[in-house]
Amino acid sequence: MTKPITEEAITNLYCDTFPTSLTIADLGCSSGPxxxxxxxxxxxxxxxxxxxxxxxxxxYQLLLNDLPGNDFNAIFRSLAxxxxxxxxxxxxxxxxxxxxxxxxxxxxxxxxxxxLHFVHSSYSLKWLSQVPIGLDGNKWNIYMASTSPPSVLKAYYMQFQTDFSLFLKCRSEELVAGGRMVLTFSGKRSEDRSSKDCCSIWELLAVALNEKVGGGDL
Ligand SMILES: C[S@@+](CC[C@H](N)C(=O)[O-])C[C@H]1O[C@@H](n2cnc3c(N)ncnc32)[C@H](O)[C@@H]1O
Structure with missing residues (x-):
């Protein structure tokens, strides 16, 4: 789904200026296939x-970013x-x-x-910089869930807003004028907490974890 968007963005970037060198960064590149x-x-x-x-x-200068714990050595070995x-x-x-x-x-x-001429990031911005403050009352859940009180949604929202604003501020300093950025990450269309749009998978995982904790002998 995102491929045509990325193609359009890089095509426009190249055709606007025909640069002789292009610096492209992938943020949250991970290490693997x-x-x-x-x-x-x-x-x-x-x-x-x-x-x-x-x-x-x-x-081309290709800059691969991830957290320091990422297996950069595996990436480097695969480059040749x-x-x-x-x-x-x-x-x-x-x-x-x-x-x-x-x-x-x-x-x-x-x-x-x-x-940077082009910044790309896929499925990485959903990771927040820290556990939001104010998750009291979210017992037995590991994320926003249908049983979470409104204060928990607000806490996640505030943390995302702080993190994403900082991300955009940093990239705005690093991009050249006319540079492009394509960011892919999941969101939800509905305000409804129990909507299957994004959080349901974490509810299922929480159920499994709670079973294990409750089971004791597992
Ligand atoms: C699901 S992987 C995405 C991998 C790849 N981009 C893809 O689309 O398949 C998310 C990656 O984001 C990285 N990540 C999470 N928070 C980050 C941060 N604050 N800065 C840099 N990388 C981060 C994780 O370490 C992980 O490798």
Missing amino acids: NTLVAVSEIVKVVDEIRRKLGHKSPE GFQERMKKQMGDGFGPCFFAGVPGSFYGRLFHAKS
Whole structure:
């Protein structure tokens, strides 16, 4: 669902300025089969357009961010094979691509001012910077649930607002003028706490955990 949105954003960015070097950051990249998917798709879009237009390939700087506990070594070890596959797929004239791991929380500054052309983040912004303050009265739940009092919803809302505002402030300092950002994360359309829009899976997990606690011998 988000692929066409990302494609449109990177196409517009490239065609607005035809940069000779492009710095792309993926925030919350994790380490595993999905880690390099986003950046490689973005690079492929640019390469296709620049070929059609007969332009020389830009140099790519690909910045992979996650929390310090992320297995960056596994990512680094996979890069040689990944670069080989990219070169084969894209053919002559592609790149070069320079990779760097950037450990740290995206709820703070991570990059030089005005250094990023494109910021991508998928399924990471739903992680808050801390457990919200004011979760009293949410006993037996591990998140917002149909039995949570309104104060709990407010506590999550306030924490998200603080975190997301900080995220946007930091990125606004790091993006170049005219840079683009595509953020994918889940939300809910309904104000109804028991709506299946987003929280129901956590309610099910809470039921399982409560069973274990209650079961005692498990
Ligand atoms: C579900 S994974 C998403 C992985 C990948 N982007 C994807 O779409 O498949 C969420 C990632 O966000 C990272 N993350 C959570 N909070 C973060 C923060 N404050 N700063 C940087 N990364 C964070 C987690 O460590 C985790 O690797």
